[in-house]
Amino acid sequence: MLRDLRYQATIRDKEELLEHLRKFKLKPKFSAGIWYFSPAASRFHEKYQPERTIEERLDVIYEMYDRGYIDSSFRLEAHYPNEINWENIDLYKSLAKETGVRVLTVIPNLFYDKDFEFGSLSNPYPDIRRKAINRVVESLKMNKELNTSFAVIWPGIDGYENSFEVNFYRMWELFERGLAEAMDQVPGIRIALEPKPFEPRGNNIYRHTANGLIMARRVESLLKSEENREILSEGHSLVTLNVEFGHALMGYEDFPYTLASVMREGRLAHLHLNSNPVCNYDQDLNVGVLNWQQMYAGFFVLKMYGYKEYFGIDINPERIPVDKALVLNMNAIKVICDRINNLDYDKIIEAMYDPANNRGVVEDVLIRAFALGETTLLKFD
Numbered sequence: 615m616l617r618d619l620r621y622q623a624t625i626r627d628k629e630e631l632l633e634h635l636r637k638f639k640l641k642p643k644f645s646a647g648i649w650y651f652s653p654a655a656s657r658f659h660e661k662y663q664p665e666r667t668i669e670e671r672l673d674v675i676y677e678m679y680d681r682g683y684i685d686s687s688f689r690l691e692a693h694y695p696n697e698i699n700w701e702n703i704d705l706y707k708s709l710a711k712e713t714g715v716r717v718l719t720v721i722p723n724l725f726y727d728k729d730f731e732f733g734s735l736s737n738p739y740p741d742i743r744r745k746a747i748n749r750v751v752e753s754l755k756m757n758k759e760l761n762t763s764f765a766v767i768w769p770g771i772d773g774y775e776n777s778f779e780v781n782f783y784r785m786w787e788l789f790e791r792g793l794a795e796a797m798d799q800v801p802g803i804r805i806a807l808e809p810k811p812f813e814p815r816g817n818n819i820y821r822h823t824a825n826g827l828i829m830a831r832r833v834e835s836l837l838k839s840e841e842n843r844e845i846l847s848e849g850h851s852l853v854t855l856n857v858e859f860g861h862a863l864m865g866y867e868d869f870p871y872t873l874a875s876v877m878r879e880g881r882l883a884h885l886h887l888n889s890n891p892v893c894n895y896d897q898d899l900n901v902g903v904l905n906w907q908q909m910y911a912g913f914f915v916l917k918m919y920g921y922k923e924y925f926g927i928d929i930n931p932e933r934i935p936v937d938k939a940l941v942l943n944m945n946a947i948k949v950i951c952d953r954i955n956n957l958d959y960d961k962i963i964e965a966m967y968d969p970a971n972n973r974g975v976v977e978d979v980l981i982r983a984f985a986l987g988e989t990t991l992l993k994f995d
Contacts (some may be wrong), residue, residue: 616804620849622877628967631918634874635959640917640951642925644944645689645718645884648672648697650898650929651936661835662932668702672709678937683944687923688779691766693723694753697737703756717760718924719806720971721885722746722753725770725814733772735792736785736819747792754800763923764804764883766856767793773815789819790829794836797852801841805833806856806883811865813896822865823872826855830881854883858928859912860890860898863905869912877919886928896929902946913954945973957983 626634651671652740653661654927666674678684692698698706700718710716724734724746732738734746750767759766761811772789774780797805810818820826830853834846845852854969855876862872876882889904890897925947931939958979978994985991 615759615763616802616845616850617883617923618954619851619854619880619883619923621880622882622921623880624920628963632959632963632990634920635917635963638920639955640913640921642944642947642951643687643689643923644684644940644947645924645926646940647691647692647926647928649693650931653932654930656933663935668697669705672705674937675709675715676713678940679715683937683941684715688715689718691719691721693721694749694756695873696723696726698756699792700756703759706760717762718926719762719766720756720760721766721768722750724749724772725768730771733785733789733819734769736769736772736789738788743788743791743792743843747796750793751799753790754796754803757803764806764854764856766806766808766884768808768810768856769819770810771794772816772819773812773817775816777817780818785819786829786832790833791836793837794833797833798839800836801839802845803852804852806854808856808858808861808886809865810858810861810896813864823855823857823867823875824863827875827879827881827972830879849880851879851881854881856884856886856926857882858886858888858948859901859909860886860888860896860928863890863892863908864894864896866893867988869908870915873912873915874919877915877921882921882923884924884926886926887943888927888929898928898936900929900931900946901927901943902950906950910950910954913950917954953983 648671651674652666653663698717706717722914724730729742729745730737735743737743737746753765769789793805794874797803807820807826807829809820811821812818820829833853837843837846837852842852857872857876859869862869873882888899889899889901893903927940927943929943961970961975961979982991
């Protein structure tokens with residue numbers, strides 16, 4: 615079912631914003647990628663944990679449900695065709711029937727196959743590009759079958775290393791026209807692009823959030839099906855973004871700025887949360903391990919503009935059992951939401967609108983929000 619994201623673009627004046635902050639609460643709903651329930655391959659070391667089949671990965675979900683760690687609001691993300699396909703889809707349907715835990719997004723795997731060595735939807739060879747388009751089409755059909763909210767698109771293998779060997783216009787044009795063609799074959803399904811600066815390519819095709827926003831508008835302009843055009847005419851976005859915390863920091867982006875830029879257009883369909891060093895490879899560490907200040911500031915933006923979608927956990931728990939890693943991340947996200955839900959909004963908003971007469975006030979609010987009960991603080995006036 616297409617979620618209405620238009621609420622994100624609401625512009626409020628000072629009093630309306632203050633009233634919204636007082637009333638609206640961040641209430642996290644969680645999703646997790648089924649890919650990290652089994653250890654990923656590494657060129658540096660053996661796998662530290664035994665591999666799991668899809669059935670064994672779903673057994674972890676059943677066990678977490680039985681133990682009360684997750685409930686029916688929990689959602690799964692899976693790639694087509696390696697993690698979810700027409701042969702094993704009944705496993706996911708059974709999980710939904712028995713626990714309420716459903717699939718949130720079916721993601722076309724456009725990055726792993728040997729055929730995609732030179733890209734997927736932007737591949738210079740028509741037969742390989744057709745394979746990528748067909749894979750997106752099948753993924754969209756599966757999203758429709760499972761009544762998901764959107765299909766994440768991560769073009770990890772589309773891009774380049776040598777700037778002299780790429781025709782940028784052609785690369786973008788091939789990708790965007792291919793995606794639009796697939797969307798018109800299965801209309802009414804929303805796409806959520808996940809930008810990333812680099813890795814595995816030296817330069818990924820859509821490096822930053824701004825590139826993703828430009829791409830979203832471009833693809834929407836190419837859509838031709840009557841159903842898709844009608845959805846767009848009503849002010850809905852069909853090409854949205856799945857913003858990942860780690861990817862934003864890899865590109866030297868400011869996470870709250872990134873979120874605000876996307877929400878301003880009503881295009882924030884989903885989040886991938888983790889932690890990562892600035893401009894480093896994609897480590898997918900647990901939420902709160904690194905750069906937690908950026909996460910807190912980002913969550914304040916989510917509250918300001920009323921984010922109601924899922925909080926996706928995208929991690930690489932190499933040295934922690936996946937169920938324990940999920941508990942750590944869900945707890946961390948809940949703590950951040952609770953902190954943000956209990957700030958002194960009157961002082962913060964006043965400082966936003968009258969900074970000259972509120973010097974240092976926001977810092978004081980944050981210090982006091984994190985202070986322990988027994989901490990003796992000096993008066994700030």
